[in-house]
Amino acid sequence: MSESTLLKEREKQIFTKGKDQHEIICDRKSLAGSVSQRACVFCGSRVVLYPVADALHLIHGPIGCAAYTWDIRGSLSSGPELHRLSFSTDLKERDVIYGGEKKLEGSLMTLIDRYNPKAAFIYATCIVGIIGDDVAGICKKVSQSKNIPVIPVHSEGFKGTKKDGYKAACDALFSLVGTGSISKILPLSINILGEFNLAGEAWIIRKYYEEMGINIVSIMTGDGRIDDIRRAHGAKLNVVQCSGSMMPLAKMMEEKYGIPFIRVSYFGFEDMCEALYDVARFFSDEPGVFEKAKVLTAREIERVYKVIKIMGEDLKGKKAAVYVGGAFKAFSLIKALRLVGMDVVLVGSQTGDKEDYKVLKEMCNPGTIIVDDSNPLELSRFVLEKKADLFIGGVKERPIAMKLGIGFCDHNHERKIALAGFEGMLNFVREIHSSVMSPVWKFFPRYNKKCGLL
Amino acid sequence: MKIVTQNACQLCAPLGASLVFKGIKNCVPLLHGSQGCATYIRRYLISHFREPIDIASSSFTEETAVFGGEKNLRQGLDNVIRQYEPDVVGIASTCLSETIGDNVPSILKEWLKDRSVESSIRVPELVQVSTPSYSGSHSTGFHQTVLALTSTFAGTFTEKEESCDSHDLNLFPGMISTEDIRNLKYWLGLYGIKGMILPDYSESLDGPAWYDYQKIPGGGCPVESIKVSSRAKLSLELSGTLDDDESSAFWLFRNKGVQAYSLPQPIGIDLSDLFFSRLSDLSGRDLPDILAAQRGRLLDAYADAHKYLYGRKAVVFGEKDHVLALSVFLEEIGIIPVLCATGEGKGLKSAMDTCLKKPEEVEVLDYSDFDEIEKRAAALSCDLAVGNSKGYKLSKSLGIPLIRTGFPVHDRIGAQRLSCLGYSGTQLLFDRIVNTVMEEQQNSSPVGYTYI
Numbered sequence: 001m002s003e004s005t006l007l008k009e010r011e012k013q014i015f016t017k018g019k020d021q022h023e024i025i026c027d028r029k030s031l032a033g034s035v036s037q038r039a040c041v042f043c044g045s046r047v048v049l050y051p052v053a054d055a056l057h058l059i060h061g062p063i064g065c066a067a068y069t070w071d072i073r074g075s076l077s078s079g080p081e082l083h084r085l086s087f088s089t090d091l092k093e094r095d096v097i098y099g100g101e102k103k104l105e106g107s108l109m110t111l112i113d114r115y116n117p118k119a120a121f122i123y124a125t126c127i128v129g130i131i132g133d134d135v136a137g138i139c140k141k142v143s144q145s146k147n148i149p150v151i152p153v154h155s156e157g158f159k160g161t162k163k164d165g166y167k168a169a170c171d172a173l174f175s176l177v178g179t180g181s182i183s184k185i186l187p188l189s190i191n192i193l194g195e196f197n198l199a200g201e202a203w204i205i206r207k208y209y210e211e212m213g214i215n216i217v218s219i220m221t222g223d224g225r226i227d228d229i230r231r232a233h234g235a236k237l238n239v240v241q242c243s244g245s246m247m248p249l250a251k252m253m254e255e256k257y258g259i260p261f262i263r264v265s266y267f268g269f270e271d272m273c274e275a276l277y278d279v280a281r282f283f284s285d286e287p288g289v290f291e292k293a294k295v296l297t298a299r300e301i302e303r304v305y306k307v308i309k310i311m312g313e314d315l316k317g318k319k320a321a322v323y324v325g326g327a328f329k330a331f332s333l334i335k336a337l338r339l340v341g342m343d344v345v346l347v348g349s350q351t352g353d354k355e356d357y358k359v360l361k362e363m364c365n366p367g368t369i370i371v372d373d374s375n376p377l378e379l380s381r382f383v384l385e386k387k388a389d390l391f392i393g394g395v396k397e398r399p400i401a402m403k404l405g406i407g408f409c410d411h412n413h414e415r416k417i418a419l420a421g422f423e424g425m426l427n428f429v430r431e432i433h434s435s436v437m438s439p440v441w442k443f444f445p446r447y448n449k450k451c452g453l454l
Numbered sequence: 455m456k457i458v459t460q461n462a463c464q465l466c467a468p469l470g471a472s473l474v475f476k477g478i479k480n481c482v483p484l485l486h487g488s489q490g491c492a493t494y495i496r497r498y499l500i501s502h503f504r505e506p507i508d509i510a511s512s513s514f515t516e517e518t519a520v521f522g523g524e525k526n527l528r529q530g531l532d533n534v535i536r537q538y539e540p541d542v543v544g545i546a547s548t549c550l551s552e553t554i555g556d557n558v559p560s561i562l563k564e565w566l567k568d569r570s571v572e573s574s575i576r577v578p579e580l581v582q583v584s585t586p587s588y589s590g591s592h593s594t595g596f597h598q599t600v601l602a603l604t605s606t607f608a609g610t611f612t613e614k615e616e617s618c619d620s621h622d623l624n625l626f627p628g629m630i631s632t633e634d635i636r637n638l639k640y641w642l643g644l645y646g647i648k649g650m651i652l653p654d655y656s657e658s659l660d661g662p663a664w665y666d667y668q669k670i671p672g673g674g675c676p677v678e679s680i681k682v683s684s685r686a687k688l689s690l691e692l693s694g695t696l697d698d699d700e701s702s703a704f705w706l707f708r709n710k711g712v713q714a715y716s717l718p719q720p721i722g723i724d725l726s727d728l729f730f731s732r733l734s735d736l737s738g739r740d741l742p743d744i745l746a747a748q749r750g751r752l753l754d755a756y757a758d759a760h761k762y763l764y765g766r767k768a769v770v771f772g773e774k775d776h777v778l779a780l781s782v783f784l785e786e787i788g789i790i791p792v793l794c795a796t797g798e799g800k801g802l803k804s805a806m807d808t809c810l811k812k813p814e815e816v817e818v819l820d821y822s823d824f825d826e827i828e829k830r831a832a833a834l835s836c837d838l839a840v841g842n843s844k845g846y847k848l849s850k851s852l853g854i855p856l857i858r859t860g861f862p863v864h865d866r867i868g869a870q871r872l873s874c875l876g877y878s879g880t881q882l883l884f885d886r887i888v889n890t891v892m893e894e895q896q897n898s899s900p901v902g903y904t905y906i
Contacts, residue, residue, distance in 0.1 A: 126548075377538075
């Protein structure tokens with residue numbers, strides 16, 4: 001592929017360790033025409049709030065935004081499944097002319113009567129502000145009439161990046177926190193933030209903490225319930241995973257309710273252990289918590305490491321490319337891949353910040369390429385250049401890998417296999433092992449120029 | 455119309471536009487709006503076709519929304535051209551750019567003027583279409599984009615293009631699978647007809663493994679062919695539900711005097727006979743032996759399987775064009791399409807009244823959604839669902855099997871290769887339907903029959 005495919009304006013968002021000196025530019029709006037892998041503000045809000053299972057999620061706008069996000073995440077619920085339905089005000093031309101407020105109000109009243117939700121999130125999409133709808137006003141009116149929280153989410157697609165959507169979602173959640181009773185909350189209690197219960201991952205994590213004697217007040221937002229969120233201010237600590245999305249909420253809760261937070265990750269042995277130990281350290285006054293954590297981690301690692309080690313023999317020396325939404329996940333993946341002897345040759349994120357990229361620079365081996373807000377032409381070029389055997393990403397990265405004959409692991413929000421926790425690590429290694437070791441790749445043109453399209 | 459849409463049975467217009475542009479040779483789609491539109495649509499299409507699908511965006515910001523999208527569109531065009539070196543850029547608007555009132559044609563005109571002075575950038579052909587998602591569906595966007603391509607390029611050929619690229623038939627297939635597009639090409643070959651298929655994403659969205667990343671995957675309808683489409687003898691449009699002013703075939707008839715026919719998608723014997731008879735008329739050849747043999751085998755299979763199907767009650771859903779042809783086919787094999795639904799606007803009912811033998815047995819829902827479809831399907835005791843994979847929820851909760859066809863199919867491999875057109879495609883669809891029914895009967899019997 002020719003050099004011309006790299007856009008000059010993006011040069012500073014690409015960095016090769018050991019070769020380049022510049023600071024990685026990030027936190028930028030996507031460049032027009034660059035074919036970014038990012039979505040928009042609405043997407044950020046939608047993915048964060050989506051797992052709240054007993055809330056009504058109404059998307060105010062033309063039909064596309066709701067249609068493309070119907071049942072989009074693998075977030076499981078142990079009870080209600082209202083989150084898996086797609087509701088849209090489906091604005092038409094005449095609504096654009098005359099305004100969509102009446103339709104919004106009518107939709108809300110109809111849906112609340114039918115589904116009896118604990119709260120409603122109203123997502124404003126691109127044109128809502130432009131046609132002048134007073135979403136907040138309608139929400140207030142309906143909230144009073146139906147006596148449930150009806151919360152506007154300011155998620156107009158163009159008003160920033162996906163990160164701004166996370167912030168809007170945090171604002172929406174924050175408006176609920178503090179409105180429930182905390183009288184029955186036990187002293188050893190935490191909130192888990194930024195865990196979305198993909199394939200039941202939140203249940204795995206909850207089990208670990210509970211074994212340590214820790215109580216979970218709320219999980220935001222995996223298997224989420226409005227009533228739990230309302231009493232989240234009663235917890236002693238916020239444990240924040242996916243910090244890219246949930247830090248604004250953790251900071252707001254610290255400021256208003258004095259609840260400290262720690263950043264954790266549940267991917268890989270190292271980070272999973274730290275996530276448990278950090279919480280144990282926080283409750284160090286309480287006897288036995290740390291010991292329980294130690295027992296748990298030792299038992300779990302012993303249980304799964306045997307299997308991982310065997311698969312690791314096959315994976316040793318293979319090369320991996322990682323392109324994910326948040327950079328914090330990338331840190332964990334680098335460590336997890338190292339555990340099985342794999343080297344990360346390309347790593348990038350859609351929404352990493354300066355600090356994140358500093359950490360990545362330190363973590364990576366010389367020669368590794370680091371990218372911010374990348375696109376298919378860059379990613380495909382770098383995975384080929386670096387001779388990657390595995391690509392870890394989401395739906396939009398999958399065909400890039402598979403077309404070129406590279407193994408793939410979906411680590412995005414659509415995954416159906418739990419990758420968090422100790423058993424998640426086992427699943428993760430199984431996933432990459434079964435893709436990298438598949439016999440099908442030998443037929444691919446990169447290994448065998450005679451077949452396929454050269 | 456409903457106050458709220460629950461589980462939509464449609465997508466938005468820019469998706470249809472993107473799909474059509476992927477079927478133009480060496481073309482990159484560029485959506486003029488928020489970054490999310492392009493990314494969501496990519497994700498949705500990728501999950502169906504399982505191919506890399508690059509769609510550019512002019513990536514609106516707050517500033518763009520206030521001051522207009524000119525700067526972003528120009529920058530988007532420049533970057534797409536620098537990265538992809540396309541022959542054509544297809545620009546589709548979105549609800550955002552339409553609502554703020556961007557005048558895309560005039561922005562493009564200005565850009566072209568400036569670019570013709572600066573020689574550093576190779577200027578591709580530009581075509582633009584207005585596809586706000588508040589008006590129509592993905593299917594509307596699809597047809598509008600075909601019409602935009604036709605009305606932009608037809609008749610603008612050079613002498614060389616006229617001599618090299620002219621053809622006899624303009625074939626507008628509508629939204630069909632990549633496999634069925636390949637079949638159409640094969641059939642034209644059997645008849646010896648030189649034809650243009652617009653759009654043709656049969657290779658670009660169902661290609662082989664690659665050695666290197668293909669910036670723009672091969673295949674696609676060449677713009678040169680669209681230019682000379684005004685010289686063709688006949689236009690065939692596979693729809694049956696379009697108004698004249700939405701139809702590219704009729705546009706060519708009105709403006710260029712090319713004879714035009716609109717037929718439903720050729721699913722089943724009746725509709726396939728109709729389609730192939732048009733090809734016979736055009737070419738002066740009888741039904742080729744290969745197709746006659748396929749027709750014979752299909753008919754033979756109809757006899758073998760008829761008892762399993764008679765009187766079954768199906769719910770059919772999806773795009774109007776597909777629902778129309780499917781229901782005609784189901785009626786032909788003895789299944790009553792008791793409920794035919796689309797998320798799109800009107801047009802289905804009148805087409806069904808014309809095409810079905812017993813339209814009185816059929817309830818048609820337009821502007822519908824899966825919530826309503828599920829309710830009505832339960833009330834009508836449907837025992838078979840035929841349509842795209844978004845009907846899975848309905849099929850699961852009603853406990854009736856779903857035969858996947860159309861777009862999207864997000865929960866199976868091989869959606870690109872699902873064929874249902876012509877005698878051969880009908881045969882495949884027919885076998886799938888019958889075997890679904892037989893499997894259900896086998897599984898529900900405690901005996902465990904090994905002969906059925």
